[in-house]
Amino acid sequence: MxxxxxxxxxxxxxxxxxxxxxxxxxxxxxxxxxxxxxxxxxxxxxxxxxxxxxxxxxxxxxxxxxxxxxxxxxxxxxxxxxxxxxxxxxxxxxxxxxxxxxxxxxxxxxxxxxxxxxxxxxxSLNWLRIFRPAEAAVNVMEMVSGVARVLRPIGSFADLVVERSGLSTLRAPVSPARRVQFQDATREEFRDAVLTLKDAFPLRPQWDRPWLDWLLDHAAQKRNFGEVAWRVGLSRNGELAGCYGYFGRPRGIGRLLQALCAPAVAGELVDDLFAHADQSGCAGLRGAGHPWLTPDLLTRRTAFLGRTYYLAHARDKALLQPIQSGQALITGLAGENWMRLIGDSFD
CATH class of the missing domain: 3.40.630.30 (Gcn5-related N-acetyltransferase (GNAT))
Known part of the structure; x- marks a missing residue:
């Protein structure tokens, strides 16, 4: 079925x-x-x-x-x-x-x-940021028919021509670090960052290391979206300020798995996320609703779409207040998008 x-x-x-x-x-x-x-x-x-x-x-x-x-x-x-x-x-x-x-x-x-x-x-505000329009279009066509992969060289060439012509480009600029320096991390470093940063959310999962490791093990098995890149951000005094993980592959549209940060540095996280995905060769990047990122996504050439919807119900309506105010950690690893049932294939 x-x-x-x-x-x-x-x-x-x-x-x-x-x-x-x-x-x-x-x-x-x-x-x-x-x-x-x-x-x-x-x-x-x-x-x-x-x-x-x-x-x-x-x-x-x-x-x-x-x-x-x-x-x-x-x-x-x-x-x-x-x-x-x-x-x-x-x-x-x-x-x-x-x-x-x-x-x-x-x-x-x-x-x-x-x-x-x-x-x-x-x-419910799903979002999409395109870096290479022609390659992104080919990627969408491949979802409908695998035959479209023969168009990949044409898409890459078209994006290269636009970029070299000096016309308007959607490429993500590499911004100099301001208050936070993001760097590549191991999965274990990312896990520990999530365990620390989750406490800033009033409504959050009761994660511990074994449980979060279980989730990350399953997320890492998803291959249709590419490999997972883990990044953590440190402030100038060395304190943890943010982290994110996303699936990505060259010429594909990457998928954000999870992003956490202090509200004051959300813009720097988004800038680093887009620049890293772009430099890694992704044609674009998409993600589900992360309300703490939305204001900064809005100002960075990001399109919003209603493809899937977030729904919540509780008999005690007070439990819904953190969700309605965007202060609940209930997406990505705290939701369903780590599952292979969403977007992956089975042998």
């Missing part, structure tokens, strides 16, 4: 089933009370599924049970148009303190809205 819904193929890769089991059933924060949901028809056949990933958050010294909903699918939706709504209601009726999804599409968004649950605009 997953392959038919999201990959439009009938073949079942040998690695997909164990991966689904690991992600949804056998992971460090598995919760016997918060499970994925299946819809079983009258004949006993599974007709729908919604993957549910439990997580632990903390807020004002309180430990919260959270659940992320993703990978919702229905077989024969035309015959059973209410199946998706039934799965969603079953998910929201769970024992979790807060229900979240980082990757809702337009159909899922409509289901939440019928329940009077609006999207969170700050975390």
């Amino acid at each position: 997953f392959q038919k819904t999201f990959r439009k193929v009938d073949t079942l890769p040998s690695t997909l089933v164990p991966y689904l089991g690991t992600v949804f059933l056998d992971h460090p924060w598995a919760d016997a009370d918060i499970r994925s949901k299946v819809l079983v028809g009258a004949a006993g056949k599974v007709e729908g599924f919604i993957g549910v990933f439990p997580m632990r958050l903390e807020w004002e010294g309180r430990s919260l049970r959270a659940a992320f909903a993703g990978s919702m699918m229905v077989e024969g939706h035309e015959r059973n148009p209410l199946a998706g709504a039934r799965l969603l209601r079953a998910f929201l009726a769970g024992p979790q303190d807060i229900s979240l999804t980082e990757t809702a599409n337009a159909v899922t968004l409509g289901m939440w809205q019928k329940l009077s649950l609006p999207p969170d605009l700050g975390y």
Whole structure:
């Protein structure tokens, strides 16, 4: 069902089933009370599924049970148009303190809205920064048909001509370090930076080193977007000020995995992120909503688009205040985008 819904193929890769089991059933924060949901028809056949990933958050010294909903699918939706709504209601009726999804599409968004649950605009602002327009266009065409890869040399040549002609360019300038100096980091250094910087967010995951290592191990397995670059930023007195990690490959459109920083240096993080991705050969870079970066993204030739939507629900409405104010760490590694189910392929 997953392959038919999201990959439009009938073949079942040998690695997909164990991966689904690991992600949804056998992971460090598995919760016997918060499970994925299946819809079983009258004949006993599974007709729908919604993957549910439990997580632990903390807020004002309180430990919260959270659940992320993703990978919702229905077989024969035309015959059973209410199946998706039934799965969603079953998910929201769970024992979790807060229900979240980082990757809702337009159909899922409509289901939440019928329940009077609006999207969170700050975390739904997906963004795209193009460095090489022709190569980026070829990259998009390749997503539709692999045959388009024969156009790569033409795209590279077109971007080179524009750049050398002195016409307006979208290339990201390399800005001199001001208050923060960013540098390449190991995955372990990035992990430790995340564990330190997360405490600036009122609503945040209850991460420790083993759990964050587990997430990073899974994120590093995603290969369709390229290799992961880890960077940390230090202030002039050597204090940690920011960090980010993104997937990237030459001629491809990179994907931001996670970025954390003090608000005062968000502009410097964005400048370094764009310059590093550009110098690494990426045709462009995209990311999900990081509200603490949005003001600086707006002023750096960044386009915003509504491709996926962030949705949150809690019976205690006070839990939603940090999300509505953009002060919650609930995206990227703290959300769903580390999963291979989002954008990766299986053998």
